[in-house]
Amino acid sequence: MSEIIKAEQLKKYFPVQKSFLEQLFTRKMSYVKAVDDVTFSVKKGEIFTLAGESGCGKTTTGRLVVRLLKPTSGAIYFNGEDVTKLEGEKLRLLRRKMQIIFQDPYASLNPRMRLGDAVGHPLEIHGLATGEEKQKIVLDVLDKVGLSPPEQFIDLFPHQLSGGQRQRAALARSIILKPDFIVADEPVSMIDVSLRTTIIDLMLGFRKKLGLTYLFITHDLAVAKYISDRIAIMYLGKIIEMGSKERLFLNPMHPYTQALLSAIPVPDPKRKRKMIELKGEVPSAINIPSGCRFHPRCSYKKDECAEKEPQLIEVEKDHYVECSLY
Amino acid sequence: MPLLEISSLGVDYRTSRGTVHAVEDVSFSLEKGETLGLAGESGSGKSTLGLSIMRLVPYPGVIAKGRIKIGGKDILKLPEQEMRLIRGRKVAYVFQDPMISLNPVKRIGAHFTELINTHEPTTRKEAAFERTSDILKNLGLLPERINDYPHQFSGGMRQRIMIGLAIALNPDLVIADEPTTALDVIVQAKILDLLEGLRKTYGMALILISHDVSILLERCDKIIVMYAGHMVEYANSTELHKNPKHPYTQGLLQSIPNIELTDQKLSAIPGSPPNMLNPPKGCRFWPRCSHAKKKCSSKEPPLIDVGNNHFVRCFLYTEEGANNE
Numbered sequence: 196m197s198e199i200i201k202a203e204q205l206k207k208y209f210p211v212q213k214s215f216l217e218q219l220f221t222r223k224m225s226y227v228k229a230v231d232d233v234t235f236s237v238k239k240g241e242i243f244t245l246a247g248e249s250g251c252g253k254t255t256t257g258r259l260v261v262r263l264l265k266p267t268s269g270a271i272y273f274n275g276e277d278v279t280k281l282e283g284e285k286l287r288l289l290r291r292k293m294q295i296i297f298q299d300p301y302a303s304l305n306p307r308m309r310l311g312d313a314v315g316h317p318l319e320i321h322g323l324a325t326g327e328e329k330q331k332i333v334l335d336v337l338d339k340v341g342l343s344p345p346e347q348f349i350d351l352f353p354h355q356l357s358g359g360q361r362q363r364a365a366l367a368r369s370i371i372l373k374p375d376f377i378v379a380d381e382p383v384s385m386i387d388v389s390l391r392t393t394i395i396d397l398m399l400g401f402r403k404k405l406g407l408t409y410l411f412i413t414h415d416l417a418v419a420k421y422i423s424d425r426i427a428i429m430y431l432g433k434i435i436e437m438g439s440k441e442r443l444f445l446n447p448m449h450p451y452t453q454a455l456l457s458a459i460p461v462p463d464p465k466r467k468r469k470m471i472e473l474k475g476e477v478p479s480a481i482n483i484p485s486g487c488r489f490h491p492r493c494s495y496k497k498d499e500c501a502e503k504e505p506q507l508i509e510v511e512k513d514h515y516v517e518c519s520l521y
Numbered sequence: 522m523p524l525l526e527i528s529s530l531g532v533d534y535r536t537s538r539g540t541v542h543a544v545e546d547v548s549f550s551l552e553k554g555e556t557l558g559l560a561g562e563s564g565s566g567k568s569t570l571g572l573s574i575m576r577l578v579p580y581p582g583v584i585a586k587g588r589i590k591i592g593g594k595d596i597l598k599l600p601e602q603e604m605r606l607i608r609g610r611k612v613a614y615v616f617q618d619p620m621i622s623l624n625p626v627k628r629i630g631a632h633f634t635e636l637i638n639t640h641e642p643t644t645r646k647e648a649a650f651e652r653t654s655d656i657l658k659n660l661g662l663l664p665e666r667i668n669d670y671p672h673q674f675s676g677g678m679r680q681r682i683m684i685g686l687a688i689a690l691n692p693d694l695v696i697a698d699e700p701t702t703a704l705d706v707i708v709q710a711k712i713l714d715l716l717e718g719l720r721k722t723y724g725m726a727l728i729l730i731s732h733d734v735s736i737l738l739e740r741c742d743k744i745i746v747m748y749a750g751h752m753v754e755y756a757n758s759t760e761l762h763k764n765p766k767h768p769y770t771q772g773l774l775q776s777i778p779n780i781e782l783t784d785q786k787l788s789a790i791p792g793s794p795p796n797m798l799n800p801p802k803g804c805r806f807w808p809r810c811s812h813a814k815k816k817c818s819s820k821e822p823p824l825i826d827v828g829n830n831h832f833v834r835c836f837l838y839t840e841e842g843a844n845n846e
Contacts (some may be wrong), residue, residue: 389790460779
């Protein structure tokens with residue numbers, strides 16, 4: 196399988212706003228290292244998931260990949276072509292092929308735009324269809340995402356829809372240009388549990404029908420396990436473990452992954468799980484610990500962990516981990 | 522005598538666009554030391570139910586019907602002044618968002634001393650401080666931080682402080698409303714462990730409100746499933762997990778992914794929850810139910826005892842329901 200997306204040593208640092216006095220007395224800038232040297236690739240047709248706790252950099256990585264943010268350094272390849280520095284017209288053409296779905300369906304649709312206009316807007320921006328032709332495509336797409344009969348939905352405003360319906364509309368808007376690749380940033384985390392499965396199933400269906408590839412971003416590992424082919428676990432801006440779903444869940448190797456998996460509630464009252472305790476809390480991304488960034492919380496830590504930063508190594512086929520234990 | 526007894530409770534929101542029956546005909550009781558889970562999606566009335574036990578339903582909500590007895594006393598008949606003595610001392614509430622539930626201009630210690638002073642005016646300041654330090658220690662926080670402000674704590678720590686405030690007066694019942702929804706899984710597990718530990722140490726009862734059924738199945742003795750203001754099922758958690766009766770509960774349990782299973786097949790409940798200003802007639806779930814019959818859309822099903830302390834609000838389990846069509 197060929198790679199559709201390749202991210203190489205991707206970094207994104209956001210400068211920290213300092214007060215006027217601080218600016219006078221210190222030269223040194225400080226940065227939030229949201230994404231700090233991340234390398235991965237997404238194969239055509241697969242669902243690759245970035246998972247982790249809040250603040251681990253998963254959303255920033257997703258936005259970097261679709262070029263909504265400019266990386267501080269590193270490169271992004273789309274179908275083998277370097278798209279890191281694309282601008283203007285070329286970037287616009289790229290956007291036709293890669294789309295993004297946001298977490299909050301209450302914020303991602305313009306409240307003053309009727310559904311048909313909002314969903315059909317990409318067609319106009321890219322000059323692909325107008326008037327009746329556009330109308331036809333919009334109706335077709337709305338029907339595909341289950342907003343049927345589409346004639347009834349086309350003139351509604353977002354506030355007239357439920358959360359689940361809005362997320363369907365967002366999904367419709369993301370597929371209307373027939374992209375090859377979609378970044379889905381927590382698309383179900385704000386939707387009621389009973390409706391989540393329908394959205395997930397729609398997405399899985401489109402993968403087959405439209406030949407889509409997804410970069411899925413989630414904090415919910417149970418959802419990640421259900422939907423993904425491969426998963427990368429992020430911690431403080433880095434991928435600390437990555438592998439096929441089967442290997443990762445069967446044999447989690449990084450101490451953080453092990454703790455993370457043990458903390459997930461299991462919907463079974465008879466099952467008493469053993470939680471692996473983690474010391475302290477996630478440190479700030481401004482002051483990242485030296486060496487392995489997980490070492491202050493790790494119960495396996497050795498002296499070298501505070502000094503040397505471990506590298507992502509392949510420990511078994513299609514399973515990578517960044518830890519000096521291995 | 523049960524600690525908490527609720528019978529045919531009805532809570533309405535009288536809005537300008539019409540009356541919303543947010544909670545309708547809910548009855549249950551809770552014994553000392555028990556853990557009860559309230560499950561339901563947004564708008565199902567679970568928070569309103571929790572708040573009504575504190576008599577804190579926000580405007581334009583009113584408790585329209587029913588009785589709430591705490592320790593045998595009907596709190597709906599109490600004057601506001603006496604109710605204030607119950608809040609915090611007998612029943613305490615942990616709110617969902619720890620970021621906005623603490624006063625940002627007050628030190629953590631002051632939150633505790635204010636609470637202790639209000640309820641125990643004779644307690645000296647030093648004694649109140651000492652008690653606060655003990656509580657902070659029990660919560661896994663450094664007692665030195667008693668003079669810090671809320672913004673100096675992380676989300677998980679703030680939720681610990683909220684829980685500390687709830688247990689400070691050693692209440693009989695703590696209601697925790699989505700206490701971990703705003704938190705990451707690792708912190709969530711820690712907070713829930715803490716709640717469970719404190720509950721055992723202090724022997725209090727706990728009502729845990731959550732949209733996440735996994736948490737409730739894992740942590741609660743009994744579970745109430747709410748749908749659109751109705752209590753649709755009530756059973757102990759092992760029974761509910763093994764033998765869910767209501768089509769909504771069945772659908773809900775089939776739609777949550779389980780991390781321990783491989784190749785799990787999830788299924789969804791078709792449709793979406795009703796608009797509460799204009800809910801469907803009869804059973805509120807019928808438009809989404811695959812077992813719906815004619816009767817379901819005209820008559821409200823009663824709460825049926827199916828044995829084993831298991832109750833369900835569905836015509837499928839009435840005698841006629843089984844024979845009908």
